[in-house]
Every structure is written in structure tokens, then in C-alpha cells.
Amino acid sequence: MTTAIAVKDLTRRFGSFTAVDSISFDVQSGEVFGFLGANGAGKTTAIKMLIGLLAPTSGDASVAGFDVATQAEDVRRHIGYMSQRFSLYDDLTVRENITLYGGIYGLSDDVIRDRGDSLIRELQLDDSRDERVASLPLGWKQKLAFSVAMLHEPAVVFLDEPTGGVDPITRRQFWEMIYTVAERGTTVFVTTHYLDEAEYCDRISIMVDGRIAAMGTPTEVKQKFGAATLDEVFLHLVRPAEASHAQSA
């Protein structure tokens, strides 16, 4: 196994506020890594640094072998990114979205056509290829968005709350897609508010107030805190932080 994401003492400050406070971790190739934390814990800031959109204040991080601070362009070319908010263009058809993103990722027309065809076939979207994405049910949109984020066969894919609002069957189908790409060697870095989904990850980390408060396999993390579920662990870690905020205000 090789290291797909290496993070060492990564820190980001905004004025006097430290959003990400010296976090360190490694993610191996083909690993499904769950990046958890309460709202405002610093997850989004950390992800922005890892995908080369925000410069670290200090510390180092490399993704797919490229330094996020000095080789941000290379990082972005070798990763896929999908979030609930930013994914596909509603007013373009399924086919047009694939062509557009294939072009952005620098794929040749032939490759775009071939991969687009097989993607449409595997998602069973043959009948909908010329429909506007806006007309697709949310669950399909999310699956399509994930496939499009994988179009250039990136080494690492970042999924930011990919299953919010999705029905429970589609949510599980989505995770089967995640397993499939991980088995092919792609590293999956995923955030979620569904703690049962966190159980599907090979390893998880839980961020609290800019720091990583727990990390390991879901079983290790539960054992460490003597908890039956990750929900309990989360509550245990997050509630004291919220309580101290309220006091200091």
C-alpha cells in the first residue's frame, strides 16, 4: 500500500481564530476514510486545504503525491470532488454534463465518449441520457455526480456529505459504489452526518474544535471510548466542547 494522503501538523488560522489546529494523519491507497465532526469543527477548512483551494498557515499536506501548497494544480488534476451543493449542472443533459466535465479534466473526445457510454450503461441511465439533469430524482443525480467525479480515474476522491436527504435504499446503493471504486484502488475521503455510514468506513477521524479528537477503525474508536455506537462516541466528544463554548460566551 502507498500513502494517498499525508497530513503533518496542518494548521489554518483566520485572524486570531484557529480553524484547523495542527492535525496529522495518513490515508492509504484504496482506503475509505470517514472525516467526521460537528458543524464548525473545521472539517470544511481542512478539506479546502487538501483539495488545493486554501493555503495552509503552517504544516504540510500531500495528496496523490503532490504538495497542496506548492503543487495545487497537480493536486486538483489527480482528485475527484463531489458535494451535496456542488455537483452537476441542472440545465445540461446527462450526456452534456459528462462531456463538460470530461473536457475540464482534460480527457480526449474518444475517452470521454467511451467512459461516458459505460458510465451511462452501468447507471442504467440509457433512457435518460438526453434528459436535463434537473429532471432526475435526487438519488440518481447523486450517483451520476459521483460517477462524473470519477470520470478521469482520480487517485483520490473527496465526497462532502454525498448522501444528505437521499432515501435509505439509494443511500446504501451509493455506499456500494464507494466500495467498488475503493476496491479498484481509489482512495475515498468522505464526510457525513449519518453516523451509521461512518461504520462503513475503514477508518474514521472525529474533529472537535479544529483538532482530531479520535481516529482509528470504527471498532477501535468505539472500544477506546467504551461506547456501543459511534453516536455515543460523537456525543461524548462533542458535547463538552459545546458546553464550554456556551460558558465562555
Add this chain to the structure above:
Amino acid sequence: MSDHETATPTSPLEVRGVSKRFGDTVALDDVSFDVSPGELFGLVGPDGAGKTTLFRILTTLMIPDSGTATVLGLDVVGDMWAIRSRVGYMPGRFSLYPDLSVEENLSFFASVFGTTIDEGRSIIAPIYDQIEPFKDRHAGDLSGGMKQKLALCCALVHRPKVLFLDEPTTGVDAVSRREFWDLLDVLRKSGLPILVSTAYMDEATRCDRVALMQQGRVLAVDPPAAISARYPYPLLALHARERHKLIQAARDYPHAKLVYPFGDELHYSDARTDLAPERIADELRARLTNDGFTDVRVAPIHAGIEDAFMELMGKPARLEKVAA
């Protein structure tokens, strides 16, 4: 429905055969249910189930294509203005003024309804006490959980007789979600009827009754425990160290009806409804061990609301099985 206008005690909410289309899309398809006085009633379903459309109809912002609905005995089409002054509505999107302070937002919403923060104090106190330390902060600078609490205060400050909350916990972390539902418990104890929607299945259990919704249709209406109790198949929790292989093995089992991952387990429904779950468990345990699985655990369990929802959804029309 006009006879209900004078009946006492009035049912806070009655929905009868409500349908609504947008072009080719059926947003609501013959939806019916009642909410009883003092009830915390949940609309539970994924995005696209029709929850927001229903809220817009019930708060008189949209007219149904067919069917009728009354709020506090008032018709949602004919008695629009009377309804608007009597209900509290917290829309799904953040609806406050980010450049106004916490206190200014609350004063504004109070004044729109011709009242003051002090007059609404008794009802908002349990929530407002938690955000009052931040009353001078801009609403746009609040954390997600705090914003939700302020929005709830703004929907309550005019002392409504019914409260509508459209996905108040969407995008909110697990701890803040739990705290929000604790607040709804407090409000429920005051006797205020509440209609609340959510895409989080686990939140259904916090409601007195729920309507499970999917693509504009109501799949079931009942207390969550009653819906779970009606689950038609023997249900087992399976666990083995070889988790991914286990999914396929369980699906390939000849009597498998439904197999879904739940955290680090699988929930396995068996098609043989006449067999005792313990016997099926013994059979599966032996089979999986024999097939080389390790750390095998098989135990009969009771269905939860998410099991029930997936069973009621049935299989999607297309896309039964998906490969990346």
C-alpha cells in the same frame, strides 16, 4: 369540511386527498392524514417526497390542484388570512436576516405579527434562554445549531396555535440534531401541535405519529412503533469479519428477501414468514460458518423505522442494482 369549522375541540390539521403537480412531476399524490391536538407529527421521507410542497399548501402559500385541507378548522384556500396569523412556520432554508442581530431578528418577527418579544417570552423562554447570551451577534455569524434555535424562536414569538417546521435539522450534526428534538419535546409538553418534516429516519422515533412519504405518496401513517411492529418478515442482524463478502453471500441465500447494510451489521429479511426467527438464525449461522466466514454473529432483531421504510418503498422502478 365546513362543519369542522365550528366543531370543538377542533382538529389542528386535516388533510384530505391533497394532490399537486408541477408540469409532469407529481409532487403530492392523494395525501391524507390528521394531526390531533397536542400531537408532534412527523413527515418522514427523502428529498422529493413532497414534504415542502405540503408545508406550502398548509401555510397558504400554494393552492392544491385537488383535495382539501384545514388548519385549526380553517380552510387553506378560503381562510388564508385567518390561518396566516395563527400559525408559526420555519421554512427549510435559513430565513433570517443575516445582517440583523439575534434580538433584532426576533423583534422584527414579533412586530410583523403585532406583538413584542416580552409578550412571546413565556413560550420562547426554553429556547431563547440558550441564545440570549449572543443576542447582539449578527444572525449570519451564528453556528448552525444556534441559527436553528433563533429561527424556531422567530416562528414561535407570536404564540401560534400550530407550528410548522420544514426540515429543521437538515445539515445539522448529530449532537445539535438531538438537542433540537429535546427542545421540540419541551414545546410538545406545552400542548402546541407540531408538524415537522425530516429526511433522517432515526428522527421518526421522536414523534407521536408519522407519515412516511416517498415521491408524493404517503406509505404509512401511524405511531413509529406501530409501523415497525407491522414489519412482515423475520428480521436478523448478521455480522462477520468479511463484511463485503457477507453482503453477497446473504443476498445469494435462497430465502433472502431484503438485505441491507446497517452500520457494521447487515439486516437480513427472510421470505419464510412462517418460520421462527431463531430457527432461521441457527440455519444461517451454520451456513456462514461452514462457508468460511469468521466472527459470525446472527441474532433475531425487531425492525426499526428505516427497515420499515425500505420495505414499504419497494424496489425502485429502475436502478435496482448499481455498479460504479
